Amino acid sequence: MSDETEDTIAETEALPLDAWHRRKGARMVPFAGYFMPIQYEGIVAEHNWTRTQAGLFDVSHMGQLIVAGDKAAEELEKLLPGAIASLKPGKVRYSLLIEENGGILDDLMVTNATPWIEGDEEAGTEGHWGEPAFYLVVNGATKWDDIGHLREHLDDDVTLTHMDEHALIALQGPNAATALNRVMRNVIDDMVFMESVCHDFGEWPLRITRSGYTGEDGFEISVPAEFAESLADRLCAEIEVRPIGLGARDSLRLEAGLPLYGHDITTDTDPVSADLGFALTKRRREEGGWMGHAAVAKVLAAGPGQKRVGLALDGRMPAREGALIYSGDTQVGRVTSGGFSPTLERPIAMGYVDAALADEGTDLEVEVRNKRLPAKVAKLPFVPHRYHRGK
Amino acid sequence: MARYFTDEHEWIDVEGDTATVGITDYAQGQLGDIVFVELPDVGSVIDKGKDAAVVESVKAASDVYAPISGEIMETNDALEDDPALVNTSPEEDGWFFKMTIGDKSQLEGLMDQAAYKSFCDGL
Structure with missing residues (x-):
């Protein structure tokens, strides 16, 4: 996610749940x-x-895309640094769109959404996998640029569909599964974190993915816009579920140590410095074949000059985005997002500091309104993730 | 004692030569959960309209301006331990600071309760 940009201020649009939010007092x-x-x-x-319970988040501003075609996986691998070809149907991976110079264009979730085609005994056909398809969820503020980037670089044999008639609803929290199970029996029983299924809930064709942006167990549900209000009402009828706004979404993801596009990661940051090396699959890191590989390989070989770290601050005064980070008299970095952690009841932040000062426990200072606040490099996440990983 | 309001959503209680300053209920509602208040140093002299305090909500920092010119005489220590007082009791226990009234004529342009209410209704 990212803040509004100049070209979007002109006409602010309403999302499918707009009236629903207003009725709920948002x-x-x-x-x-x-x-x-x-x-x-x-x-x-x-x-x-x-x-503690479960929150319902409207994230319909995000871009939902389908990339389909026999060569979809290999085409995506030209732009994404992760292993897409080996991603099994129903599995989800975090990935990045990277520029030739190594800068991050966006972060995204990619799901192998290849459909299973049931066999037909009378026709004598057996069940089989249909045309390869990948479901991408990209950031709202970058989705139009992403679509342009994908269209420009993907082969014409693959199709790119923007699911702009779909809403996206996230249900997050330790009781998200309990609540969802009561609404839809036996749909999510076998699902673990980073898995995705299609489910027809009555006449509503849903895609349910066990993922999220809060650090909690939870789901992201893609729903045709016309059914979004009914689904939101249905979920909020559960006693564990309340609607949650963007403000809490930001404080939750900050506690979970998850980067926010446009702030913690931008075209000026690369995946290695951003500590997102896990998105660079080992084989693909070595073999390359994706946009930006040469630049990223250089950073991998030489080591990053700066690294994204967590910062725990003393006292109660938060350090915000843009605050400068010091070691003694030397400026060694900058805060990229920061605020007050409701869970820890103290200020926390993320920022980039010189790699030599990125070790956990390093004492630094952050400058806020001409005051130096003591800050210690802290392990990310600040609040432990509680994903449902099964066994 | 007379209470005045500014169009920056501060209230100011005048008692003799001293004024007590805080932010209004409307202001705290707009700011949301307040987690920290940075108060001015006692003894500092602040001109009308200049930064006097900073209110930090979960989401953002907001400046509070001096509604009149004067010297800071006392600040509300209770806000250090419990900044949420600004949310729960903005116009009483959640006061920010007391200051001298340098120039009484500066009070003349401020709103009374009724004028402030209609100002907020128009927002």
């Missing part, structure tokens, strides 16, 4: 070109509710 703000709910009852209450 304060709506322009974000990534859309009116989005920043909060309902209050950020801290919503944050804590998500950490």
Whole structure:
């Protein structure tokens, strides 16, 4: 996610759940070109509710794309540094779009959405996998650029479909599975983190993915826009579920140590410095064949000059994006996102510092309004992830 | 004692030569959960309209301006331990600071309760 950009201020659009949010008492703000709910009852209450119960987040501003065709996997591998060809149907991977110079264009989730075609005894056909297809969820503020980038670089034999008639609803929190199970029996029983299924809930064709942006167990549900309100109502009828705004989404993801595009990762940062090396599959890191590989390989070989780290601050005064980080009198970095952690009840931040000072426990200072605040490099995530990984 | 309001959503109670300053209920509602208040140093002299305090909510930092010119005489220590007082009692226990009134004529342009209410209704 990223803040509104100049060309989206002009006309702010309404998303499928716009009226629903307003009925629920949301304060709506322009974000990534859309009116989005920043909060309902209050950020801290919503944050804590998500950490203890389950929160419903409207993330319909994000771009939902389908890349399909026999060569879809190999074409995507030209642009993504992860192993896509070996991603099994129903599995999800975090990945990046990278520029030739190594800068990050966007971060995204990619799911192998290849459909299973049931066999037909009368026709004498057996069940088989259909045309390869990949479901991508990209950031709202970057989706138009992403679509342009994909169209430019993917072979004409693969098709790119923007699912702009779909809403995306995230259900996040330790009781998300309990609530969803009560609404839809036996759908998510066997699913673990980073798995995805299609499910027809009555006449609503849904895609349910066990993933999220809060560090909690949870789901992201893609739903045709016309059914989005009914689904949101159905989920919020469960006693564990309340609607949660963008404000808490940001404080939750910060505690979970998850980077925010446009802030913690940008075209000026590379995947190695951003500590997203896990998105570079080992084989592909060595073999290359993806845009930006040469530049990223150089950083891998030489080591990054700066690294993304977590910072735990003393006291209660938060350090925000842009605050300078010092070691003694020397400026050694800059905060890329920061705020107050409702869970830890202290200020936390992420930022880039010189690689030599990126070790956990390193004492640094952050400058806020001409004051130096003591800050220690902290392990990410600040609040442990509680994903459902099965066994 | 007279209470005045500014169009920056501060309230100011005037008692003799001293004024107590805080932010209004409307302001705290807009800011949301307040996690830290940075108060001015006692003894500092601040001109009308200049930065006097900073309110940090979960989401962002907001400046509070001096509604009049004067010297800071006392700050509300209770906000250090419990900044959420600004949310729960913005116009009483959640006061920010007391200051001298350098120039009484500066009070003349401020709003009374009724004027402030209609100002907020129009927002």
